[in-house]
Amino acid sequence: QKEVEQDPGPLSVPEGAIVSLNCTYSNSAFQYFMWYRQYSRKGPELLMYTYSSGNKEDGRFTAQVDKSSKYISLFIRDSQPSDSATYLCAMKTAAGNKLTFGGGTRVLVKP
Amino acid sequence: GVTQSPTHLIKTRGQQVTLRCSSQSGHNTVSWYQQALGQGPQFIFQYYREEENGRGNFPPRFSGLQFPNDSSELNVNALELDDSALYLCASSLMSSNYGYTFGSGTRLTVV
Numbered sequence: 001q002k003e004v005e006q007d008p009g010p011l012s013v014p015e016g017a018i019v020s021l022n023c024t025y026s027n028s029a030f031q032y033f034m035w036y037r038q039y040s041r042k043g044p045e046l047l048m049y050t051y052s053s054g055n056k057e058d059g060r061f062t063a064q065v066d067k068s069s070k071y072i073s074l075f076i077r078d079s080q081p082s083d084s085a086t087y088l089c090a091m092k093t094a095a096g097n098k099l100t101f102g103g104g105t106r107v108l109v110k111p
Numbered sequence: 112g113v114t115q116s117p118t119h120l121i122k123t124r125g126q127q128v129t130l131r132c133s134s135q136s137g138h139n140t141v142s143w144y145q146q147a148l149g150q151g152p153q154f155i156f157q158y159y160r161e162e163e164n165g166r167g168n169f170p171p172r173f174s175g176l177q178f179p180n181d182s183s184e185l186n187v188n189a190l191e192l193d194d195s196a197l198y199l200c201a202s203s204l205m206s207s208n209y210g211y212t213f214g215s216g217t218r219l220t221v222v
Contacts, residue, residue: 008149103149
């Protein structure tokens, strides 16, 4: 079983809809949580980051962490065709030196 | 930002390859990740102050170097077909838990 699980999709939504993405994990030592966006043939780009449990909002993006359930979410409001990409969750322990990624969810926002 | 070269290359099984990365200015740590098609990046190793500072589940034929001038290399010997992947370089500060900047990667195909 992988440390971080993520539904591969694809997730297809109409423009303007809310995109809901999530990851589950098994390592309770993870304390730092990140969401990356990756366009085709590009490297991952950091979108959001949170520490421990709670919510964080930045423009159209909201990240949520529920450590008791080992579950993190990313919501994208008012989705645009330019949001079409693969979204990767990533996690890190306090003492660790590596990011552990989920497999990524491919999102397609249709005009 | 982080730049990687070459963008693409094709190698034959059993050959050796060197991939190069130029870190973001001011960053003191470089990490390398392997991303197979349709999967999330997997941690290969990290270098800090020109020393290896952690390794993922990759065999010794994967090796690296970090130079004082913000550049680094990933070397892979005895290439196997399964080594075909996107190789990503990420630079950061050792003290940062979120600030990983990724390059666009090198797409390696082993035939």
